[in-house]
Each structure stands twice: as C-alpha cells, then as structure tokens.
Amino acid sequence: MVNTTQRIYNILHEKYDSQKWWPTTLTGDLHPTYHGKKHNETQQFEIIVGTILTQNTSWKNVEKAIFNLNNNKLLSIEKIKKTKQEKIAELIKPAGYFNQKSERLKILSEYLYKKTIKELFSQPINKLREELLSIKGIGPETADSIILYSANKATFVIDTYTKRIFSRIGLCKKEIKYEELQQQITTELPRTTKLFNEYHALLVELAKRHCKTKPECNECPLSTICKKKI
DNA sequence: CGCCAGGGCCTCA
DNA sequence: TGAGGCCATGGC
Structure with missing residues (x-):
C-alpha cells in the first residue's frame, strides 16, 4: 500500500533525483552520512550555521555569508565565540537580518562551547x-x-513550502500547525533519515x-494528484 | 518598483 | 495561543 504522501516522494525523486542535502559550497567533501562517512564536528557546525x-x-x-565567514576563518565555534558580534554581522550581511542572526550565532557558539556538539547530539531526538x-x-x-541534516537523525522538517504544497494538494488545511503536519507526514512514511532528508529537499x-506563492502548475510533476487547478 | 526568500521573537489582546 | 509587527539583503 502506497499512500499519497509516499506517492509524492516517488514522483519527485523520479523527476529530480537525490538532492544530496545539506548543500555546502565550501567543502565538496561534505555529504550526509548515508552517502558515505559521518560528518565531523566542523562540518556539523557549518550546517548549523547554515540553518540559522x-x-x-x-x-x-x-552562500555569500558563509563564504565571507569562511574567508575570514571564522567558521568554527571557538572563532565565532571570540569574535565581536559587530564583526560577524558585517560578514553575514548578504544573508539579511544580520543583527538578529549575528546575535543568534554568538549565542549558539557560547552554548556549543560549553556543551559539545557530540554531547548534544548523543541524546534521543525528543530530548535533543x-x-x-x-x-x-x-x-x-x-x-x-x-x-x-547536522545530527543525521530522522526528524521531518516542515517549512512554508511543505505547508504550501501539502495544503494545495489537499492533504492538510492552510492553517495547520507545525507539529500537527509533522506528525501527519511522519506517520505516513517509513521513519528513515535518508528518506526524510531527501523528501524535504525535494x-x-x-x-x-513550480509551487511558488504564485503557482506555476504548468508541467508540475504533481499536477495529476493536486487538487489546485490554476 | 514591488514581491519574495528553506523563521523566530516579541507584544498585546 | 494566536495574530500581527519587526527584522534586511539580493534576485527577479
């Protein structure tokens, strides 16, 4: 039995192939665990910075912001912890919200300086x-x-795109809450890191x-199962 | 020129 | 607890 949530994945994967997330432009050798060896802590931290x-x-x-950080040798917990927030803000300017995000990177680095990523990630998913x-x-x-994407544990990521796509298809209401949609999708899929990783990226x-704020349904691979006809 | 982008925090009912 | 304002650059 294949449900609609699984069909969506099959169609998208057939069409777009594996996305190999989390994307990194700096280190070509950075790849998810299931593609090879595990991330080291430097790579895990780079992904965390990207999520912020x-x-x-x-x-x-x-990408521009991460490039700037890397060019200044600041892409590490210790360096960001040591560097003034103003300096970080300047470098990550291209990513927008630079005051907020530089503060968040500082807070995170302070946190991960005291509690290592290894220690943090060693917990079960719900505690983590x-x-x-x-x-x-x-x-x-x-x-x-x-x-x-950093800890490589099977949690399904919901974002505005996920809500938009699933609500347009007719699988949930527009106003559905984060944890609710996450629960729904999770129960309809085999719980594997690889699948969750690829699915969100797809x-x-x-x-x-296609599924932009102003949808372009022409040649959308999901048009056959989507209720929205535009 | 306006809209939007792989959110989250704060405030105020 | 939920809606609304705010943060900000760059691509199109």
Missing part, C-alpha cells in the same frame, strides 16, 4: 529537540533542520520550480 542564516532567506544569499528549542533563535524548523525543489 537561511531563516526566511534564500540560500543564494546564505527540546534542548535546541530552548536556545534563543532556534524555532521548530531550525531545530528539526539541525537534527536531520519539496524545496518543487516549490522553487
């Missing part, structure tokens, strides 16, 4: 999520992105190509 920077921001802009959410600047999506790809 990409909050309500296009990845293109985030709870702890991440207690950190200022980390909400549900950022927490789940960190758990899935939804992002679909949203960028």
